[in-house]
Amino acid sequence: MKKVSIIGVDLAKNVFQLHGAAADGTVLFRKKLSRPQFQRFIFEHPRCLVAMEACGGAHYWAREMERAGHEVKLIAPRYVVGLLRRIRAGLRRPRAPL
Numbered sequence: 001m002k003k004v005s006i007i008g009v010d011l012a013k014n015v016f017q018l019h020g021a022a023a024d025g026t027v028l029f030r031k032k033l034s035r036p037q038f039q040r041f042i043f044e045h046p047r048c049l050v051a052m053e054a055c056g057g058a059h060y061w062a063r064e065m066e067r068a069g070h071e072v073k074l075i076a077p078r079y080v081v082g083l084l085r086r087i088r089a090g091l092r093r094p095r096a097p098l
Helices: 035-044 056-067 077-092
Strands: 006-010 015-021 027-034 049-053 071-075
Touching: 015 035, 027 035, 035 056, 049 056, 056 071, 071 077
Parallel strands: 006 049, 049 071
Antiparallel strands: 006 015, 015 027
């Protein structure tokens, strides 16, 4: 099993979207977690790089993640918009069965 090297987090009020990827870019998991589940996940998951959009709530969560030993990178909102458009477009695209 591959090791998660980066987790992308989309913060919201009540539900957080997580996207875990290996060093080569392969997707290892996609999760939708509530606030308490997210906090539990942070402390139980092995250390890795966590990236999220910089906003008011992101600074709080960044401190929590750093306390758990993760390396946190906050991304300026203007760079996140294009990335989210590509991800959402990819999620809507039908996938061929294996």
